[in-house]
Amino acid sequence: TAIFEMAAICGLEHISKEKRNPLALTTQGVGELIVHLVQSGIRDIIIGVGGSATNDGGIGMAYGLGYRFYDSEGQSVEPLGANLSLIKRVSSQGKIDLSATTIRLITDVDNPLCGLNGATYIFGGQKGLDPLQFERVDQSMKQFYKAFAPEVLHLAGSGAGGGMAAGLVAFADAEIKSGIDFVLDCVNFNQRVKSADLVIVGEGRMDRQSLSGKAPVGVAKRTPSGIPVIAICGSLKDDLPDFPVAGISAAFPIIGQVAALDQVLASAKENLYRTGLNIGNLIKLSQTL
Incomplete structure (x- = not known):
């Protein structure tokens, strides 16, 4: 092969x-x-x-x-x-x-x-x-x-x-x-996802093309109902419909401020951490309500 x-x-x-x-x-x-x-x-x-x-x-x-x-x-x-x-x-x-x-x-x-x-x-x-x-x-x-x-x-x-x-x-x-689907079959996704509390997908820039079978939507389609799916992306294009859509409950762009592309790329690690921290805090808050 x-x-x-x-x-x-x-x-x-x-x-x-x-x-x-x-x-x-x-x-x-x-x-x-x-x-x-x-x-x-x-x-x-x-x-x-x-x-x-x-x-x-x-x-x-x-x-x-x-x-x-x-x-x-x-x-x-x-x-x-x-x-x-x-x-x-x-x-x-x-x-x-x-x-x-x-x-x-x-x-x-x-x-x-x-x-x-x-x-x-x-x-x-x-x-x-x-x-x-x-x-x-x-x-x-x-x-x-x-x-x-x-x-x-x-x-x-x-x-x-x-x-x-x-x-x-x-x-x-x-x-x-x-x-x-080919990749998810290789990693036995359908069985492994059953024990998940939350599924997180990601993409550099999520746009309408993403809804045409790309990885985030492919994962969401294979995730059982009742297990929420959220997306963390570099950015979100304005041609996207409102969420929830295609099995994804919400999407979060990580870019926190307007800056030149080189600066945005250089700050990816920090932007991912900050976004993850905020999402984690939101989840903790929802569990106390």
């Missing part, structure tokens, strides 16, 4: 802000790593999908597996997000044989590939894509998959990783798994 994250290969954290362009960056290394693992004898591959700097629908990964892409004149097309609309033919002649390999991809979102809740509209902006390009890029992605693998268009989670999830399903016969 091999486990890796696509973000280790083409993650947003590796690209400086001035160089972020999800249509010009490739996921080819993901496919090349899969080939290397299979040729090394690995038969079970688990891939964490998310945090990518790319928006290519996974065609770069497919190229790394051996697929080739051609335009209407039979000319080879470079496998980049910017070129999705140019592809008219896909060749699988040189692809690696994955028939003896199981590939599972785990993701913390359930967004479909296209549409207003899809890969481009929801995640494109944070990767450096101009909002004025959203409609065109989304349509190119939709047209490509409508022609070559229409079954993935409305598959929950297929929009993860700039469409990498869709690509892995279409070109590598992968199966999408909920990331948080």
Whole structure:
């Protein structure tokens, strides 16, 4: 068994802000790593999908597996997000044989590939894509998959990783798994949570995306009714609905004062301690009432 994250290969954290362009960056290394693992004898591959700097629908990964892409004149097309609309033919002649390999991809979102809740509209902006390009890029992605693998268009989670999830399903016969459910199963969460008095979840910034299957909500959904769940986060975005929501009773941001980002990050330990202390005092107070 091999486990890796696509973000280790083409993650947003590796690209400086001035160089972020999800249509010009490739996921080819993901496919090349899969080939290397299979040729090394690995038969079970688990891939964490998310945090990518790319928006290519996974065609770069497919190229790394051996697929080739051609335009209407039979000319080879470079496998980049910017070129999705140019592809008219896909060749699988040189692809690696994955028939003896199981590939599972785990993701913390359930967004479909296209549409207003899809890969481009929801995640494109944070990767450096101009909002004025959203409609065109989304349509190119939709047209490509409508022609070559229409079954993935409305598959929950297929929009993860700039469409990498869709690509892995279409070109590598992968199966999408909920990331948080996969992890909770590994640690026998359902049994262990039964003895809890309180469940605390956390996230850097909780926003509406967090309600689409990310870790805090995944934990809350698996927590039995009667056991309260609270969230402690770096910050809370204003697009969140009022709490309680998605099984979380209340959420607490740890930032105590307006400050520059560097200062806020440097004060994380103290801010966490202060917030935890206040929550603890509140719990003690509630027990005396």
